[in-house]
Amino acid sequence: MLNVEPIKAFTDNYIWLVSTNEGSIVIDPGESENIQKLIDNKIIDLKGILITHHHYDHTNGLSDLVKKNKLGVFGPVNDIDGIDHRLSDKDKISIIGIDFDIISIPGHTLDHIGFYSANAGNPILFCGDTLFAGGCGRIFEGTYEQMFNSLKKITKLPTNTNIYCGHEYTLSNLKFALEADDANKELIEEFKQVENKINLNTPSLPTRLDKELEVNPFLRCDNINIQNKIIEKFNVSDNELEIFTALRKWKDNF
Ligand SMILES: [Zn+2]
DSSP states (O other): OOEEEEEEETTTEEEEEEEETTEEEEEOOSOOHHHHHHHHTTSOOEEEEEOOOOOHHHHTTHHHHHHHSOOEEEEESSSOTTOOEEEOTTOEEEETTEEEEEEEOOSSSSSOEEEEESSSSSOEEEEETSEETTEEOOOSSSOHHHHHHHHHHHHTSOTTOEEEESBOOHHHHHHHHHHHSTTOHHHHHHHHHHHHHHHTTOOOOOEEHHHHHHHOGGGOTTOHHHHHHHHHHHOOOSOHHHHHHHHHHHHHTO
């Protein structure tokens, strides 16, 4: 039995806490305080930490947790101290009874990886700041083409994959999505549902790949309505990568 819960951090980060009968792991601990409280109160038996990329809001709690607890720390190849298992594309790891496949998904950062598991009931993906519900991460270090290909890689996973993203950005992402894809009925419906959740202070995550394929404009650059909108607005060709690039730049300034 597998359970996934969010621990809120900073203003809109989620640290994901994953537990099985073999213990718990956390993904991207930007802070340590609330996690250490759960350990000290014997609510969780923390066995390890997974890191998706080097940004401080995903790694800042790492050094404290490693100092106070005996943990396995899995993450990408970067210069963050405390990662004792460096992972690359197609690597496999097993922890608390869950088998994860590592997928390299650069673009937001160059070191960015995702953790995918198909042996957890419904498949699950922890994708950090690459795919967001209704959007995608900003391109800080990689190229637009790298980000485009990383998102394509995610769309090849089973459509019932539950996706756990690093931030609660869904409502503002969907506001932008409605600009780019205003005739999309599923998107209009999804916006209302997410708005209700946020009003109730309920996380909008996880999302699911099949839903994202219906509402997320960054996964829909082959859609004729989105293409027409972008071509009209930015005078680009109907090449999917060009559409994606124009869409991402539009969102940066939205
Ligand atoms: Zn980031």
